[in-house]
Amino acid sequence: MFRASIDSSIAHSLSSWGSSHHLITTIVSKSLPYATIAFGLLWLILDVHNRVQSFSSPEFVKRLLVDGVQILVLPMAVALGISEFFARNAHGSFPSHLSALMGAVASAIYLKNRQAGNGLFWLAVISGLSLVAAGRN
Numbered sequence: 001m002f003r004a005s006i007d008s009s010i011a012h013s014l015s016s017w018g019s020s021h022h023l024i025t026t027i028v029s030k031s032l033p034y035a036t037i038a039f040g041l042l043w044l045i046l047d048v049h050n051r052v053q054s055f056s057s058p059e060f061v062k063r064l065l066v067d068g069v070q071i072l073v074l075p076m077a078v079a080l081g082i083s084e085f086f087a088r089n090a091h092g093s094f095p096s097h098l099s100a101l102m103g104a105v106a107s108a109i110y111l112k113n114r115q116a117g118n119g120l121f122w123l124a125v126i127s128g129l130s131l132v133a134a135g136r137n
Helices: 006-020 022-052 058-089 097-112 114-133
Strands: none
Touching: 022 058, 022 097, 022 114, 058 097, 097 114
C-alpha cells in the first residue's frame, strides 16, 4: 500500500487550495518575492543613511556598496548556489530559487536588525507557501 509523505500531502492540499483561489495565489506568489527583496534594499539604504547622515556624500555611496555586498549580494549568491545544488539532486523538491533568495535576504537583515528581519521572514514564509499553492514550488 502506497502512503504519501506528510510534505507531499501538505503540498497537495496547498495546491488544491491554490487552484480554487487562483487570483490570490498568482498575485502573492509573483509579487511578494520581489517585494521582500525591495524591502531589503530599502532597509539597507535607510540603515546606511542613518549611519552616514547624508545621501549625497561619497561615504554614503561607499558604505552602501560595501554593506550591499556584505548584507545582500553574498548571502543571495550562497543561497542560489545551495538551492541549485539541491534542486539538481532532489528532483525539484527543494524550494525555488525565489524562496532561497527571500530567506537569504531575511537572514542577513535579521543579523543586523531583528525587527526588520522578522518582518521579512514572515513575507518569505507567506510567499513560499503561495508559491507552493500556485504550483510553482
